[in-house]
Amino acid sequence: MQDKTCLGCGAKLSLDPKEVGYTKNLDMDYCMSCFRLKHYKDSKTHNHPKEIPNIKNGSLVLVVSSVLYLDLMFTYPINRYGENLKIVYVVNQLDLLPPQTNYNYLYERIRKEANLYHAEYQDIILMSAIHQEDIDKLKNYILSYKNVRDVYLLGVQNSGKTTILNALTNNTEALVDVKAGLTQEKITRKFNHLNIHDLPGLYQDNYIHNIMNYNEYRKLIPTSELKPVIYNLKDKETILINEIFALHLLNGNGSIVTYFNNLPIKMVNYQNLENQLLKDFEYTKHTFKISDNKKYQITIADIGIIHLMGPKTLELTIPKGLHISMKEAFFL
Ligand SMILES: Nc1nc2c(ncn2[C@@H]2O[C@H](COP(=O)(O)OP(=O)(O)OP(=O)(O)O)[C@@H](O)[C@H]2O)c(=O)[nH]1
Numbered sequence: 001m002q003d004k005t006c007l008g009c010g011a012k013l014s015l016d017p018k019e020v021g022y023t024k025n026l027d028m029d030y031c032m033s034c035f036r037l038k039h040y041k042d043s044k045t046h047n048h049p050k051e052i053p054n055i056k057n058g059s060l061v062l063v064v065s066s067v068l069y070l071d072l073m074f075t076y077p078i079n080r081y082g083e084n085l086k087i088v089y090v091v092n093q094l095d096l097l098p099p100q101t102n103y104n105y106l107y108e109r110i111r112k113e114a115n116l117y118h119a120e121y122q123d124i125i126l127m128s129a130i131h132q133e134d135i136d137k138l139k140n141y142i143l144s145y146k147n148v149r150d151v152y153l154l155g156v157q158n159s160g161k162t163t164i165l166n167a168l169t170n171n172t173e174a175l176v177d178v179k180a181g182l183t184q185e186k187i188t189r190k191f192n193h194l195n196i197h198d199l200p201g202l203y204q205d206n207y208i209h210n211i212m213n214y215n216e217y218r219k220l221i222p223t224s225e226l227k228p229v230i231y232n233l234k235d236k237e238t239i240l241i242n243e244i245f246a247l248h249l250l251n252g253n254g255s256i257v258t259y260f261n262n263l264p265i266k267m268v269n270y271q272n273l274e275n276q277l278l279k280d281f282e283y284t285k286h287t288f289k290i291s292d293n294k295k296y297q298i299t300i301a302d303i304g305i306i307h308l309m310g311p312k313t314l315e316l317t318i319p320k321g322l323h324i325s326m327k328e329a330f331f332l
């Protein structure tokens, strides 16, 4: 008899409390951890998956990324996971960006980034898994690969892989949530004649789940449109974001546009910054210098984006263990 797997995360159901798919009763459809997440929004167990499952040679691989953290999109060695893979980059959660976003610019900017990393791919698709018309287009796109039998959804945690699986197959049994590393094992379903495989997320160490527990970080991760908030900062002025990030202008002045999940932001006195940062974390400082007058984007882990134009020098204070990058802006 085949092992029964949890409908929520794909883990093998087990009566052993040390296993990820632990349940008290093998007649249950969900493991204990998924049951608690589904019904009580509580998540204390489930470790993050680290293994990359084998991908059958010649398959179609949809590499899914949230539009929020495009800075790392082309850094994963996808080609190494199988041979003759047909790789398609899917930029999801487009609805998080302001409605006036210029998608042609976004697309060309992503292509430029792909070239920088010498990424090989069939296409780049911009979409929102929550929009039915985008899902319908994706269905037709997948079906246009006549010789393909297996389609894999691969990408970092929270990029929306399981949401896409559910939408493509009209089935909401698999759990979706901002819980990082929710899907534990491959979940396979039929879509027409194809097998669609939802893979556990590629584990990104230095995202917000690395420094906070689920109940804290779930309020920070954006799940709906990010409203830009503009600050006109002068030389040596500082803003404090959610008491854990600070941006200080070392040199230059002008507007800074922040995109976060309604996080509280206020101007503070730099001399007194240490006392205003939450004591729960150790902090590090990063200095960025912009010499030209192009628009740049600072991406803070999976939490938000700051836009700014040069020339400027700024210092960012963030909790130690979080990823941060500065690149030419992906959207305007
Ligand atoms: N606004 C918006 N939210 C989305 C979209 N796609 C997924 N989400 C949300 O993003 C969160 C993560 O979605 P999942 O489908 O669980 O992500 P995943 O890639 O399967 O994550 P792991 O299983 O942890 O690797 C959930 O809260 C989803 O509701 C989208 O297109 N737009």
Ligand SMILES: [Mg+2]
Pocket (backbone or CB within 6 Å): 161, 162, 163, 175, 182, 183, 198, 201
């Ligand atoms: Mg998932």
